[in-house]
Amino acid sequence: MERSGSAMTFARELWYTVAWSEQIGRSLTPRTIAGDHLVLYRQLSGDVAALSDTCPHRFAPMHLGSLVDDVVQCGYHGLRFDAGGACVHNPHGNGAKPKAARLRRYDVVELDGLVWVWMGAGEPADISTIPRFPELHESSYAFTGAHMMTMDLPIDLIVDNLLDLSHAAYLHPATLGAAQGTKDITSVKKAGNRIQSNRLMPGAPPAFVFQATEAAGPDDIVDYWANMRWDPPGVFSMDAGIVATGGRKEDGRILSSVQIVVPSTEGSSYYFWKMFRNYNEDVPGMTEAIEAAVVQAFSTEDEPMVRAVRDRMAGRNFWDMRPLLLPQDSAAVQARRVMDALIAGEAAGAGDI
Amino acid sequence: MERSGSAMTFARELWYTVAWSEQIGRSLTPRTIAGDHLVLYRQLSGDVAALSDTCPHRFAPMHLGSLVDDVVQCGYHGLRFDAGGACVHNPHGNGAKPKAARLRRYDVVELDGLVWVWMGAGEPADISTIPRFPELHESSYAFTGAHMMTMDLPIDLIVDNLLDLSHAAYLHPATLGAAQGTKDITSVKKAGNRIQSNRLMPGAPPAFVFQATEAAGPDDIVDYWANMRWDPPGVFSMDAGIVATGGRKEDGRILSSVQIVVPSTEGSSYYFWKMFRNYNEDVPGMTEAIEAAVVQAFSTEDEPMVRAVRDRMAGRNFWDMRPLLLPQDSAAVQARRVMDALIAGEAAGAGDI
Amino acid sequence: MERSGSAMTFARELWYTVAWSEQIGRSLTPRTIAGDHLVLYRQLSGDVAALSDTCPHRFAPMHLGSLVDDVVQCGYHGLRFDAGGACVHNPHGNGAKPKAARLRRYDVVELDGLVWVWMGAGEPADISTIPRFPELHESSYAFTGAHMMTMDLPIDLIVDNLLDLSHAAYLHPATLGAAQGTKDITSVKKAGNRIQSNRLMPGAPPAFVFQATEAAGPDDIVDYWANMRWDPPGVFSMDAGIVATGGRKEDGRILSSVQIVVPSTEGSSYYFWKMFRNYNEDVPGMTEAIEAAVVQAFSTEDEPMVRAVRDRMAGRNFWDMRPLLLPQDSAAVQARRVMDALIAGEAAGAGDI
């Protein structure tokens, strides 16, 4: 199998997150997902349509055209396609609309305020296979906005970053990380293709973000938990918070998040995220301050480091570089093996046909 | 045959446009034509010289040197070459000038205010094979300046754009295009390697450019013709104008152009153009307004769209992508076939040697 | 053997210049030398340490971490390594430090104010093989600062430039070069892998730099010598100056330099340089003026020309392009042959193992 760089071939037989629901309205929104170019829009019925973004005529991106009711008009020579992908209008000459004139249509589901698209070749898997986020419906939480970043990084290195939170004390010392040297106890469980990595740092001062949001004072001693649920290819539910040492988690101060990394091309990714907390919900400006801190940590700490790793790998395969495997790598390594198995399984399946 | 991207290997046994005559004077002017690096200058006799732009010593571009009478001096170590390409001076050591010390010389012809260079390996074809432009000598026309743009686009996608003017209503709605949905009648004729594609849009309101240049009022109903003559590789004579519906073309208002696209590298092109009209010749500022409108249409409408198409093709071969072929594609497809045949013919001929 | 562009594979069994001594202190300094990523720092003992800059865990550049006494801490997850390359601390989980957890350590020597690193696979060659610069210890000279530039150019084209100083009159007419057409007498001697190329321009007006530094007046007639000593891969000692025509060199005005070009990657290089003179040592501002003139000549004359040559070569092999060989090329061609032989010898040696 051809493999380029640290990026893997994509697993395609998956529901992929392509947008927050609120991002899709009455305009043509492009996304490149697992190498496919898609155009998304909300139909007059309210349903989201997902079509190939490449006009079959001369390959113009459809999102450069215009939306006429539920029909997309190509911006180059004016062919029109409906939400099912059929060509419904050729404005030139005798108006011929050959059968080959169509756009691929993708199945779409909206769940938990997220838009999911089936990228596989055949019938979509049951939507019960889509990871759910009941926490996004919790009315007592204070939520940040629904954010999307595009990152010039392959998904596997971002997943590595998120599944090995031992980096926080070193890369984010002034925000998210506990003090360097704080003891951590990590347990990793795998169930099917889902990985649950739980990390506990008991009996230490609170990370700066908790002080800044007045969840704890600098002299408090707390237990800090950071539990990550991962589903392929990069769908994270992060449950994190602090409680007075020895206290019950239910009494703690939660500062959790949904973080979904989606492969765009082999070297770039989308990053969807939303944070929420169960304390100081109404303090003016606090949500905005958390957003600013997270964006700063991502863009001035995580992204430069992961970019440096990518550059240092220089297109070589991760395993070929013989990475040092330490106990704290268990979750990230298992996630890589899940992805490798999914891709190998699809390749074998494709071979059968 | 190796083919990279949507770009074709070059047909070389052709006279290529390299400059407007007025662009070549007493300085060293570089051009990269069909992958060859050339340096051009006007000799004291008035004749244009065309030489390889690569010094045989250490490969310095000759145009970075200086012109001494009719001799070119390399800017790196000072070797001098005459207009025939012979080394006439080595300033160092014993002044040795080995026979291998020469620049390739190219045959040059000036016609119709354009400089043509023979890029083939052998004797140049008769200059009667060069497409002529008698319209450039028409003293009753008002002409724009002689323009050259460099475009970071392969020639074939630009030729596609120009040979399928059905794009005008969609890509240039506010300038050159007639109203969307205007009926068009297209006829395509091929004679030798020349293609004539004639397009008529009868009985519609005038395109905006005709209103803006006071060739017609917004409530007039006109016949709009746009006839394209194409010669390899991208030499266009465009005859276009409007006349009151049912009127005789001779009574019409002409707004025509010469447009010559020349392959520079596989992914970049030169675009030479000049427009002219037979009305409102003396209205102050009108010629400049037309130039500004054309540059804006090229650079904010055509170029971004063709660039998007190029990116979407991502280096894949045009035919391998199975483009949808519609009646309006006839001229562009025939032009591609002419170029494919010229290249295949040259490859076969080269094989004979 | 695979060869990319004009760049050669690297000879590795050499001591490489990596820094001026004064550049290495108590911070982590990165260098990429012959494709290897290194991190350098000065230990508390004063000795310089050189380690691989790539963490064996997840390949983070070590120089993005921090220096704790003589130990380097990775900036991603906090592993620590001592100056010998051994992992001495894993802050996570059970603190496991597998044997595979180490950084490659490089041998280091400081001589003449320069830091040298052995890039070979085995035992380092005796330090007596390192080219020496007694002139850098000459207390009666006035020295410029110790400079380093990074250049986006392969080393071989920079060495070509420096070993064929016949370019000076053409590329640096207003600074370092004598008048165009000045006679030059060149002699080249090779001893082992060292090349000595001596150039004399007798009986001509002084180059502008000597006028500007008041070493001679514009009407003087001088003998100008420019002698280059080269050692692999790009270590130059340049002895240059002027003397009244027919005078003895000992009475002359020296304006000499150390210039060391080091291959970083196949397409980029470091350039270490320092100039010195034996006249007008105490004239205020003169040293700074010389520095400014040299930087300007490098960056506005040499670098653009060598870059143009590199672009014109477009990744092709130097010999495959059949360069014209002239008498003045002798030194540069011999240096290429020395490098080719070193590389071929290493390849053959590696084959034996």
Ligand code: FES
């Ligand atoms: S490219 Fe879409 S209609 Fe031509």
Ligand code: FES
């Ligand atoms: S490269 Fe032209 S004279 Fe040396």
Ligand code: FES
């Ligand atoms: S990459 Fe260095 S400790 Fe993880």
